[in-house]
Amino acid sequence: MKQKIFYNAQEQDAAEGVAEQDGVSGVATRDTGADSAPPKRESLLEKKDGQDPNEDAGSGTNADADSEANARAKKFGKEHPEMAGDMKAQADERPSEDKIDEPKLSGDDGPVVSIKGLYKAFKEHEVLRGVDLEVKRGENVVVLGKSGSGKSVLIKCLVGLEWPDAGELKIFGKDISTLNYRDLNDTRLRTGFLFQNAALYDSMTVRENLSFPLRQHKKKMPYEKKNELIMEMLENVGLADAVDQMPSKLSGGQAKRIGLARTLILRPEVMLYDEPTTGLDTGTSKEISELILRMQKKYNISSILITHDMACAKMTADRIVMMKEGQIVAQGTYEELEKSDDEWIKSFFDHV
Numbered sequence: 001m002k003q004k005i006f007y008n009a010q011e012q013d014a015a016e017g018v019a020e021q022d023g024v025s026g027v028a029t030r031d032t033g034a035d036s037a038p039p040k041r042e043s044l045l046e047k048k049d050g051q052d053p054n055e056d057a058g059s060g061t062n063a064d065a066d067s068e069a070n071a072r073a074k075k076f077g078k079e080h081p082e083m084a085g086d087m088k089a090q091a092d093e094r095p096s097e098d099k100i101d102e103p104k105l106s107g108d109d110g111p112v113v114s115i116k117g118l119y120k121a122f123k124e125h126e127v128l129r130g131v132d133l134e135v136k137r138g139e140n141v142v143v144l145g146k147s148g149s150g151k152s153v154l155i156k157c158l159v160g161l162e163w164p165d166a167g168e169l170k171i172f173g174k175d176i177s178t179l180n181y182r183d184l185n186d187t188r189l190r191t192g193f194l195f196q197n198a199a200l201y202d203s204m205t206v207r208e209n210l211s212f213p214l215r216q217h218k219k220k221m222p223y224e225k226k227n228e229l230i231m232e233m234l235e236n237v238g239l240a241d242a243v244d245q246m247p248s249k250l251s252g253g254q255a256k257r258i259g260l261a262r263t264l265i266l267r268p269e270v271m272l273y274d275e276p277t278t279g280l281d282t283g284t285s286k287e288i289s290e291l292i293l294r295m296q297k298k299y300n301i302s303s304i305l306i307t308h309d310m311a312c313a314k315m316t317a318d319r320i321v322m323m324k325e326g327q328i329v330a331q332g333t334y335e336e337l338e339k340s341d342d343e344w345i346k347s348f349f350d351h352v
Contacts, residue, residue, distance in 0.1 A: 110173055112137050112270055112302045113158065118167035120153055127153045128164070129326035135270075140296055140303045142313045144348060145323035151306045154323075155272045158304070159193055160184065171270065189217060192268035196275045198259030200247040207243045210234070210262045217266060233261035236298070237291060253284035257291065264295060271295075273305040277312045289315040310348060322348075 113135035120128040127150045135141050143151050156162040157169060160176065169176055171187050179187065200209050210230045214221060234240040237257035247255060256276065263271070276292065277285035289312045295301060296316075307313055313320060314334045321331040322345060330337060330345055338349045 111135055111170075112172055113304070114168070114170040114173075115154075116168040118154070118157065118169060119165045120150070120157060120162060121165055127326055128157075131167070131323075131326070131328055133321060133328060135302050135304060137269075137302055138296070138300050140292075140305065140316050140318045142305045142307060142317035142320045143323060144307070144313060144320055149323040150326040151323055152274055155193070155274060155304055155306060158270075158272060159188060159191055189266060190269045192263040192266070192271045194256075194260055194263050194271065194273050194276060196278050198255040200250075200255055200259060200262075202247050205244050205246055206234070206239070206250075206258055209247070209258065210265055213262065213266055229265055233265050234258075236264070236295065237261045251284075253280050253287060256280070256288055260291065260295070264299070267299060269302065271301050271303040273303060273307070275307055275309075276305065277307065277309045282311075285309060285312060286315070288312075292316050 111134040113133070115131055115133040118128050118131040119126070129150075131150070131154060133141075133154075143154065145151050153162055157164050158171065172190065174183070174187065176184060176187060201212070204212070207230060210233060211226060214226050214229065218226070231240060231243070234243055237260060239254060239257055239261070242250065242254065242258070247258070250258065260276075271292075273292065277288050280288065292303065292305070293316055296303060303316075305312070305316060317334055319331060320334055320337055321328050322337070323329070324344065330340065330342070337345055340346060
């Protein structure tokens with residue numbers, strides 16, 4: 001039986017069943033069959049003959065094709081000078097793939113997230129019932145509520161994993177219900193999502209996990225720049241020494257930090273955290289909370305955190321909003337809500 005030869009990392013990922021959730025930073029799923037053993041492979045980032053291993057074997061052919069396309073474009077420009085300005089403008093608008101863009105400031109004073117009258121139901125069960133929420137640039141907003149109050153559904157609506165039944169949802173000043181496919185993906189790339197379980201690929205090393213979003217969205221970025229970004233993110237989370245480890249060798253806290261590093265590698269402007277400290281001991285939970293704060297300050301990130309951890313909420317929140325039965329019933333700073341006379345609100349602070 002002949003061995004399957006992979007010419008690039010993309011073909012290898014496809015053969016192993018890696019499926020990407022379009023556009024969401026750090027979000028992807030892997031389909032692994034019980035009867036299939038993963039093929040033996042070399043590191044996805046191993047450099048051979050001075051080339052990025054992600055570069056296609058047929059790059060010479062691609063270069064020839066690019067030259068021919070450029071010649072045709074110049075000829076068209078000469079024959080149709082009235083179109084030349086439009087063609088240049090379109091080319092200038094195309095995003096660069098060889099660098100990580102700095103955050104795109106969408107108004108200094110306007111909110112980066114604006115939600116008005118949001119409704120979402122699953123059959124007869126109403127999960128969100130008229131949610132109104134705004135998040136300012138650089139602000140950490142913690143969402144508190146008991147299980148089933150609609151917290152996780154809210155952030156899934158923000159990245160398009162669920163679609164609201166009614167209401168207005170704007171990110172970076174744009175109503176996502178009006179965006180075309182390309183603009184929606186651009187918005188998703190500017191939004192990071194950290195899952196409860198970190199969602200690392202168990203058959204990839206830490207280096208390969210962080211390389212994955214770069215290979216999908218920054219294909220033309222030089223190998224050295226990719227490696228530089230990977231090491232920068234790992235140093236941010238204090239795990240540079242774990243670069244070649246497998247996820248199975250990591251503790252729960254380490255896996256969370258690697259998941260955060262992978263999500264931040266594309267420099268999202270908004271971060272969504274779904275229970276970032278769940279399942280961790282007190283000391284590790286504090287480390288994750290401190291890390292969230294450091295990354296907020298370093299990259300001026302706006303964040304929405306879903307949590308039951310009151311210590312995490314106290315440490316990270318600029319503002320807390322409290323959800324009950326699909327509605328926001330109170331909001332304020334930790335200190336303000338702690339002094340509330342409402343029995344339901346007080347129940348969250350009684351055992352802190």
